[in-house]
Amino acid sequence: MKTLYKFSALTLAACLSLTLVSCEQEDNKDNNSTVLLGLFGVMEAGKSCETPGATLTIGTPIEICNPAGGAGVHFVIQDLSNAFSHSVVFSGGYKSKDYALNAPTSGNVLVNNYNAFQFWMYDGRSTSGSPASAIRYEPNYAASSAVRVNTGLTAAELPIAAVTDTQCDAFTAVASTCKANKNGGEKKTFCLDVTKTTEGASRITLWLDGKNGANCSVKTSLTAENAVVHKLPSDFANNKSPLDTRTFYLAAGAAGSNSGSVSFGKITVSTETAIK
Known part of the structure; x- marks a missing residue:
């Protein structure tokens, strides 16, 4: 009986030992999985960033965030609205935000060929009476070389807030066309791919x-x-160099009495990018 008791006790101890080892292995697996998931989460988080919403006054560009994991190449601008400023300008390639509303020159853009990119939305109602928008890639700091x-x-369809007839009347020469476009598109959301290259223009x-x-x-x-605009590097044949910097800005532009x-x-x- 004593022998049987000893055998049972040893068997139970062995089983408990195996169970504890098994549990420890499972715990290690769980810990490893948690660490891997954490690292994956950090890596994924590094692929994107957000610039919080704001109201920009005339002539005060803001710098748009850049992800920790690399250069930003896809941008989503949500609920954009131009409340009667001259224009909205989304730009890249400038030395700093202090220059982001200016034409590209050797003084306000970095090296290479002083390349700059702009997506601008022109209110237009104080001058031509009609809003407009364009993409512009400007190489060699020469406006004559710009591809617009x-x-x-x-x-x-443009993010232009409504204006009143009284506001339009202040622009006598274009008051009637201003009134024809006074309602605009209010808030709009845009998204862009501006690809990173080592030579030549971006897509x-x-x-x-x-x-x-x-x-x-939904990127897919x-x-x-x-797309509203889809331009390949070959469509900017006069541009031989990439953007000098991947820092982008958003700004409200002024002109005259705007x-x-x-x-x-x-x-x-x-x-x-959305398009691979």
Whole structure:
């Protein structure tokens, strides 16, 4: 009986020991999985960043965030609205935000060929009476060399807040056309690919959220076919160098008697383009 008791006790101890080893191994597996998931989360978080929403006064550009994991190449500008400033300018390639509203020159853009990129949305109602928007790639700091691509977006599709007849009357020469475009498109969301290159121009693709089935919240919905503008590097044949800096800015521009502001919900930046 004593022998049987000893055998049972030893067997139980062995089983408990194996169980504890097994549990320890499982705990280690769990810990390793947790660490791996944590590292994966950090890596994923490094692929994007957000610039919180703000209201920009005339002539005060803000710098847009850059992800910790690399250069930003895809941008989502949510709920953008131009409240009667001259223009909204989204730009890259400038030395600092202090220069981001200026034409590219050797003094305000960095090295190489002083390349700069702009997506600008012109209110227009104080001058021509009609809003407009375009993509501009400007090499060699010479405006005559700029490649400007009009987006073709209408006043109703641009992020232009409503103005009153009284405001339009202040621009006597274009008062009637100003009134024809006074309602604008209020808040709009845009998304862009501005690819990173080591030589030559970027591919530039622009989408308007809700147009042609594009959904800026769903990258897989964004294609070359439903883009407002889709320009390959070869379309900027006069531009031989990449953007000098991958820092981007958003600004409200002034001209003449224009006064107002630009607001946006937030700007999300990603290290991965929508079009692969």
